[in-house]
Amino acid sequence: MSQLLFPFTPATRKPAHAEPAKAPLPQTRALVQRQPESALVSAQASTPPAVRIPRADLFLSPAQQLAEQLEECINEAVEVEFTDNAWTMVSYKRIAGRLHYRLHHMFAAAPADVVRAIAGFCGRARKLHGKTIDAFIRTHRQLIRTAPAPDANALQTRGDVHDLAEIYTHLNGLHFEGKIDARIGWGRRAPDRRRRSIKMGVYMHDQRLIRIHPALDDVRVPRMFVELVTFHEMLHQAIPPKSAEDGRRCVHGREFREAERKFPAYEQARAWEKSHLHILLRRSS
Ligand SMILES: [Zn+2]
Secondary structure (H helix, E strand, O other), rough: EEEEEOOOOOOOHHHHHHHOOOOOOOEEEEEEOOOOOOHHHHHHHHHHOOOOOHHHHHHHHHHHHHHHHHHHOOOOOOEEEEEEEOOEEEEEEEEOOOEEEEEHHHHHHOOOOHHHHHHHOOOOOOHHHHHHHHHHHHHHHHHOOOOOOOHHOOOOHHHHHHHEEHHHHHHEEEHOOOOOOOOOOOOOOOOOOOOOOOOEEEEEEHOOOEOOOHHHHOOOOOOOHHHHHHHHHHHHHOOOOOEEEOOOOOOOOOHHHHHHHHHOHHHHHHHHHHHHHHHHHOOOO
């Protein structure tokens, strides 16, 4: 199966815990099963209708209509199912000789060029079509429901050593005029193992949620370093990703990096990171 994820970051960045609980959502499943022309004709012929029968496509659901449009582009049997996913906007797979699309419901109103892009997305020029789809998603992102945070109450801020809520509030007042509006918590502890790399923190825009890696909750990790990591994630809200001219998403642009360097202990914290990274990588968590 192939899929296009939102936000537009590589799938590997999708945090495991960000997959929202699958709430029973209303979904429209459209099997494009048109009645054969002859059946309609013979039905009309045998029983003269008292009322005029409208054109058959007036009865088609939005999913069926889109499936028809896609079929015209692909020349292949297509099914469309609309979803209310928070992460996966476009996915498709082939089931029993049919191309089965699962599309966010925003695509019910997709213009012709976007329909062509969806059709082309399963072909060779996938990247190119992905850009058109990305652009459409970006202008309709308000239709994407904010992923519910089932663990909202379980968000741990107080660690054994560092108190993230305290650090966050302190930084918000000191550097952001208290304007950052996010929740913060420690990430889940992974099974005990050595790490090759570590992602210190992550900011999830749709949930306004900052997660800090639990390995940082360690007496050997100075507060200024936890502060820099937290500051970095808060900056992601203050300076959201921009789309570069070539369509790529720029997460840590120049403006971001310059603002980050204004963190008072920036050099100190980065120097500490360089010389103590092994603590974070080898620490059993
Ligand atoms: Zn970042």
